[in-house]
Amino acid sequence: MSETRKCGVNCLHSEEPIHSNIMRIHYDLDKTQVVELKAMLKALIMLKRKREDRAQDEKPMPPEELSEYGDDQLRILVGEAVDFCNDPARSGKLIGQLEESAVSDLEDLACYSIAIGLNSVLIDFKGRDIGCLKMCAHKDLTLYNTGSNVVLDSKLLMQVSDGKSKTNPDIYEARYEDLLKYRPELGTLSFEELAAVMETNEQWSHASNTAAVNSTGWSELVSCIEVKRSEGTWRELLRQKWERRSYSTQSLRQYGETSSPTTQAPSITVANPSDTNHNFKERPNLKRSRDRDGRLDGPLSKKSKTSSSGEAPITPLRSAHPGRLPAEIQCTFYGLELLRSQWDRTHSIVTLLSDDEFSLRWYDSQGCIRTYPISLCGDDLPLAVATIILLQRFQTSMRGRANIDLKVNLNGKATPFGIPSDARPRWEVPGRRSLAVQPVPLGIPSEGKSSPVPETALKNCFFKWYWRESDREPEKKIVDTAKSRARKYLPPQHVSDVLDHLPEIYYSEDFEHLSTRRIREYAIVDSTGSLVPCAMMSRRLYCLEKSFSPDELQVQIWEIFRCLTLMWSLGISHGDISLDNIMSTQPAGADGKSPVLNDFDLAVIMDPGDESPCTAGSELTGTKPFMAMDLLNRAGKHSSERLLRHDIESTLWSLAWYCCRKWEWNTGTYCDVFESKTDWLRNVDLDSPDDGVEDTHISLWRSVAWTLRTEDLEVMELRYAARRARPKYDAVRKAKDFLVLCEKMFPREERYQKWDWMEFAVRNDKGVRVNGE
Numbered sequence: 044m045s046e047t048r049k050c051g052v053n054c055l056h057s058e059e060p061i062h063s064n065i066m067r068i069h070y071d072l073d074k075t076q077v078v079e080l081k082a083m084l085k086a087l088i089m090l091k092r093k094r095e096d097r098a099q100d101e102k103p104m105p106p107e108e109l110s111e112y113g114d115d116q117l118r119i120l121v122g123e124a125v126d127f128c129n130d131p132a133r134s135g136k137l138i139g140q141l142e143e144s145a146v147s148d149l150e151d152l153a154c155y156s157i158a159i160g161l162n163s164v165l166i167d168f169k170g171r172d173i174g175c176l177k178m179c180a181h182k183d184l185t186l187y188n189t190g191s192n193v194v195l196d197s198k199l200l201m202q203v204s205d206g207k208s209k210t211n212p213d214i215y216e217a218r219y220e221d222l223l224k225y226r227p228e229l230g231t232l233s234f235e236e237l238a239a240v241m242e243t244n245e246q247w248s249h250a251s252n253t254a255a256v257n258s259t260g261w262s263e264l265v266s267c268i269e270v271k272r273s274e275g276t277w278r279e280l281l282r283q284k285w286e287r288r289s290y291s292t293q294s295l296r297q298y299g300e301t302s303s304p305t306t307q308a309p310s311i312t313v314a315n316p317s318d319t320n321h322n323f324k325e326r327p328n329l330k331r332s333r334d335r336d337g338r339l340d341g342p343l344s345k346k347s348k349t350s351s352s353g354e355a356p357i358t359p360l361r362s363a364h365p366g367r368l369p370a371e372i373q374c375t376f377y378g379l380e381l382l383r384s385q386w387d388r389t390h391s392i393v394t395l396l397s398d399d400e401f402s403l404r405w406y407d408s409q410g411c412i413r414t415y416p417i418s419l420c421g422d423d424l425p426l427a428v429a430t431i432i433l434l435q436r437f438q439t440s441m442r443g444r445a446n447i448d449l450k451v452n453l454n455g456k457a458t459p460f461g462i463p464s465d466a467r468p469r470w471e472v473p474g475r476r477s478l479a480v481q482p483v484p485l486g487i488p489s490e491g492k493s494s495p496v497p498e499t500a501l502k503n504c505f506f507k508w509y510w511r512e513s514d515r516e517p518e519k520k521i522v523d524t525a526k527s528r529a530r531k532y533l534p535p536q537h538v539s540d541v542l543d544h545l546p547e548i549y550y551s552e553d554f555e556h557l558s559t560r561r562i563r564e565y566a567i568v569d570s571t572g573s574l575v576p577c578a579m580m581s582r583r584l585y586c587l588e589k590s591f592s593p594d595e596l597q598v599q600i601w602e603i604f605r606c607l608t609l610m611w612s613l614g615i616s617h618g619d620i621s622l623d624n625i626m627s628t629q630p631a632g633a634d635g636k637s638p639v640l641n642d643f644d645l646a647v648i649m650d651p652g653d654e655s656p657c658t659a660g661s662e663l664t665g666t667k668p669f670m671a672m673d674l675l676n677r678a679g680k681h682s683s684e685r686l687l688r689h690d691i692e693s694t695l696w697s698l699a700w701y702c703c704r705k706w707e708w709n710t711g712t713y714c715d716v717f718e719s720k721t722d723w724l725r726n727v728d729l730d731s732p733d734d735g736v737e738d739t740h741i742s743l744w745r746s747v748a749w750t751l752r753t754e755d756l757e758v759m760e761l762r763y764a765a766r767r768a769r770p771k772y773d774a775v776r777k778a779k780d781f782l783v784l785c786e787k788m789f790p791r792e793e794r795y796q797k798w799d800w801m802e803f804a805v806r807n808d809k810g811v812r813v814n815g816e
Contacts, residue, residue: 074409074410074411075410075411075412075413076410076411076412076413076563076566076568076569077412077413077414077415078412078413078414078415078566078567078568079414079415080401080402080403080414080415080417080423080426080430081117081121081295081426082414082566082567083403083405083412083414083566084117084120084121084426084429084430084433085113085114085117085565085566086113086562086565086566086567087433087441087562087565088112088113088116088117088120088176088433089109089110089112089113089565090441090561090562090565091176091436091437091441092104092109092112092113092175093109093556093561094440094441094556094557095437095438095439095440095441096175096176096177112175113565115174116173116174116175116176118292119173119174119176120173120174120176120429120432120433121292121295121425121426121429122292123168123173123429123432124425124426124428124429124432125290125291125292125425127164127167127168127425127428128285128290128424128425128428129288129289129290131288133167134285134428136159136160136163137160137161137163137164137428138160138281138282138285139160140156140157140159140160140163141156141157141160141278141281141419142278142281142282143156144156144157144160144270144272145272145277145278145281145398145399146278150213150270150272151189151191153270153272154189154190154191154213154214154270155189155191157187157214157268157270157396158187158188158189158214158241159241159242161187161214161431162186162187162238162241162242164428164431164432165184165185165186165187165238165431165435166234166235166238168432168435169184169234169235169435173432173436176433176436177436178435178436179435179436179437179438180438181219181234182218182219182220183218183219183220183438183439184218184219184234184435185216185217185218185219185265185434185435186216186217186219186222186234186237186238186241187214187215187216187268188214188215188216188217188222188241189213189214190209190211190212190213190214190215191211193211193215193225195210195211195260195261195264195380209373212264212267212268212269212377212393213267213268213269213270214267214268214270215264215265215266215267215268216264216265216266216267216268216434217263217264217265218263218265219234219237221263222237222241223237226240260384261380261381261383261384262384262385262388264381264384265392265434265437265442266381266391266392266393266394266434266442267374267377267378267381267391267392267393267394268393268394268395268396269370269373269374269377269393269394269395269396270396270397271370271395271396271397271398272398273398277398277399277418277419277420280399280420280421281399281419281420281424284420284421284422284424285424290422290424290425291422292425294422295422295423295425295426370395370397371395374393374395374404375406375411377391377393378391378393378404378406378411379391379406381393381406381443382406382407382408382443382476383467383468383470384467385443385444385467386462386466386467386468386478386508387444387445387446387447387462387508388443388444388445389407389408389440389443389444389445389557389576390405390406390407390443390562391405391406391407391443392404392405392406392434392443393406394430395416397416399418399419399420400416400417400418400419401416401417401418401419401423401426401427401430402414402415402416402417403430405562407474407559407562407574408474408475408476408510408559408574409474409559409563409572409573409574410474412562412563412566412568445554445557445576447554447578449461449462449482449506449578451504451549451550451580452549452550453500453501453504453549454500456500458500458501459485460482460483460484460485460501460504460506461482461483461484461485462478462480462482462483462506462508463480463481463483466478466480468508474510474574475509475510475511475574475644476509476510477507477508477509477510477644478506478507478508478509479505479506479507480505480506481501481502481504481505481506481583482501482504482505482506482580483501484500484501502583503582503583504549504580504581504582504583505580505581505582505583505584506578506579506580507577507578507579507580507581508576508577508578508579509576509577509579509644510559510574510575510576510577511553511574511575511576511577511644512572512573512574513558513560513573513574513575515644515645516646516647516648517551517553517577517579518548518551518577518579518642518643518644518646519548519550519551519579520551520648521615521643521646521647521648522545522546522548522643523548524615524648525541525545525610525613525615526541526542526545528613528614528615528651529541529542529609529610529613530542532613532651532805533609533613533803534803537609537800537803540602540605540606540609540800541606541609541610541613543602543628543637544602544603544606544637544638544639544640545606545639545640546581546582546584546639546640546641546643547581547582548579548580548581548582549580549581549582550578550579550580551577551578551579551580552577552578552579553575553576553577554575554576554577554578555575557575557576558573558574558575558576559573559574559575560573560575582628584626584627584628584639584641585626585627585628585629585630586626586627587622587625587626587627587638587701588622588701589627589630590626590627590629590630590636591627591636591638592739593701593702593739593740593742593743594742594743596698596701596743597742597743597746597789597790598789598790598791598792599637599638600638600694600698600789601789601791601792602637602638603625603638603640603694604691604694604782604785605800606640607620607640607687607690607691607694608687608778608782608800608801608803609800609803610640611687611690611778612651612652612803612804612805613651613805614648614649614650614651614652614653614805615646615647615648615649616646616647616649616655616656616685616690617640617643617645617646617690618645618646618647618656618664618665618685618690619642619644619645619646619664619665619666620640620665620669620690620693620694620697621665621666621668621669621693621697622669622697622698622700622701623641623642623666624640624641624642625638625639625640625641625694625697626638626639626641627639645664645665651804651805652804652805654684654686654687655684655685655686656685664685665693666709667708667709667713667716668696668700668706668708668709668716669693669696669697669700670689670693670696670713670716671688671689671690671692671693671696672692672717672720672721672755672758673689673758674689674713675713675714675716675717675720676713676714676717678713678714686775686778687778688776688777688778688781691778691781691782691785692751692754692781695747695750695751695785696751698743698747699744699747699748699751701740701743702736702740702743702744702747703732703733703734703735703736703740703744704735705733705734705735706719706720706723706733707719708720724751724752724755727748727752729745729748729749732744732745745788746788746789747788749788750784750785750787750788750789753784754776754781754784757776757780757784758776761774761776762774778801779798779801782801
């Protein structure tokens with residue numbers, strides 16, 4: 044793993060293209076699942092019990108008991124909210140402020156009124172346990188503040204929306220202690236006193252001019268609220284219902300019932316598992332289903348340019364108001380900003396308040412779960428109050444922080460470590476959100492004093508945090524399997540051809556309790572494609588571009604070819620060869636450096652002797668600029684087995700990217716990238732290098748271009764001849780024939796002259812080739 048990771052299309056610390064962020068936002072919207080608010084509250088209560096409220100030595104509740112616990116606590120929670128709403132002394136301020144927001148001419152003043160009203164709920168329930176829902180520590184108490192009183196770093200919003208998106212939320216929830224940072228002189232105020240100061244709008248707004256506010260980040264926000272206003276005609280209905288004091292738990296809707304035909308939210312569901320390939324490195328095309336009355340979901344949004352079929356139409360973003368993105372998409376922006384604010388953020392929560400309709404959104408690496416909107420004017424007001432009360436009782440884990448103590452065993456010692464404060468995960472569909480950084484030492488107690496961990500213990504290490512599909516094997520297991528099979532099956536002279544080109548992984552751990560599966564199971568929605576966060580520590584690797592010159596690569600690329608070939612014979616398919624994933628053991632100039640295949644998060648363990656992975660979707664893994672032409676061309680049309688020759692071709696495309704990056708091979712659909720690459724292959728002039736190819740890279744560039752172009756022609760001629768003899772027959776070119784072609788432009792060292800490594804196959808004790816261990 045590289046320290047900077049700037050050698051490929053996805054730079055760790057660089058801003059990504061606008062189209063990529065838009066695609067990810069619409070991917071998130073397309074993967075939305077909808078539930079009733081009561082069902083979501085129960086799911087959150089169950090998850091809170093699992094993550095925060097269970098003692099470390101307490102056994103987990105069986106599923107049935109946990110479900111009963113959720114029902115009991117939800118009943119108590121809603122009951123408390125009903126009592127609040129029926130008490131005019133307690134809920135009068137909330138109702139009054141909601142009424143003011145309905146008739147306010149200015150959006151900022153409307154949001155200010157809503158924030159005051161919500162804070163009145165927090166103040167009322169502050170310091171009280173609700174059943175088993177314990178109150179959080181005093182320092183973790185939260186209050187709502189208007190977004191106009193804070194300046195946030197919103198690079199994603201400004202980059203993607205072209206000014207159509209608001210760069211800060213209408214209302215946000217923050218910790219009491221973090222809010223005090225806005226006005227250091229108010230640091231002695233109590234929780235209630237701070238809330239009172241925040242009600243003095245003019246005084247509190249002055250805080251927006253302080254330096255502390257200007258440095259505020261999304262990491263300090265607990266949740267966000269988007270406010271969408273039109274006409275305040277619902278104000279009288281709210282007052283009439285509240286004055287009757289007729290709220291009750293019996294009057295609240297049960298699961299599955301709709302609020303009303305006019306206010307019902309449209310449904311978005313995950314595509315059928317058979318149509319949705321969760322193993323794509325690039326996002327497949329996920330279709331939105333129709334809702335109960337046949338209407339398509341909410342605001343139209345631009346379809347992702349990346350799809351399995353490559354034919355998805357592009358629809359411009361539409362807004363209900365000129366110059367403003369739809370509220371639904373605005374919520375998604377906030378959800379993504381919160382997720383990207385911290386490397387260990389597991390989820391984010393955003394509330395949409397559209398006139399009198401209240402709904403909740405949960406965003407995580409798998410997508411979004413949102414609730415059908417409830418009406419504040421009817422019987423459902425206590426549900427909105429219950430939501431605010433429950434969010435008040437969330438602690439670190441339920442507020443989205445993984446809260447993990449990182450440590451690794453180095454040289455027999457448990458070594459704690461940290462992550463650089465500016466490190467952020469990079470977005471990878473479908474939600475891997477990987478972080479790859481060099482760890483930093485932490486201070487540890489030593490004889491009553493604080494002593495830092497020696498930096499030398501971590502300087503040769505690299506840490507990776509990523510969200511892995513639960514049905515995939517961990518990277519460490521795949522790499523360990525490849526090494527053990529190499530020692531078991533390979534002739535002694537070839538063992539090093541695999542071991543020397545695989546990463547050394549010291550530590551790997553899955554955090555199943557943070558899996559995206561749990562909230563979906565508790566909310567009784569489809570959990571297919573769930574993701575689990577993983578932590579991994581390995582030996583530090585270096586960028587290929589900084590370690591090998593073009594002349595060195597032209598010879599040493601055979602080390603990668605041979606490692607790939609032998610691993611395939613051992614039953615290991617890498618599945619994502621790219622320039623980022625071919626690295627070096629040592630920096631340039633050091634003795635003994637060798638290229639290393641890295642990032643096995645898309646790899647598959649097969650039986651030795653299998654020609655292709657049987658795992659559904661593995662044939663279409665990869666990163667677009669480096670994917671083989673066969674895979675790009677067949678994406679979404681019909682199945683295409685992933686073969687060894689595809690990884691060999693990806694290696695050559697990686698070398699092409701090493702020489703020059705001016706091509707648009709990382710944008711658009713699979714079909715777009717295929718056509719772009721095809722155009723290059725048909726028109727490349729070996730006597731006239733592409734613009735951007737330096738003189739030192741021309742020889743390597745010419746070798747790569749000739750080999751890729753010739754191989755493409757060989758494949759077409761083979762298929763043409765085969766189909767003339769047998770219509771509809773699709774001939775497959777052998778990997779060895781491809782390597783023989785490579786030999787014409789890439790010289791081999793003497794030790795590579797024989798092809799015994801190409802002919803290797805795992806055999807049983809009787810010398811018979813086997814398809815299993």
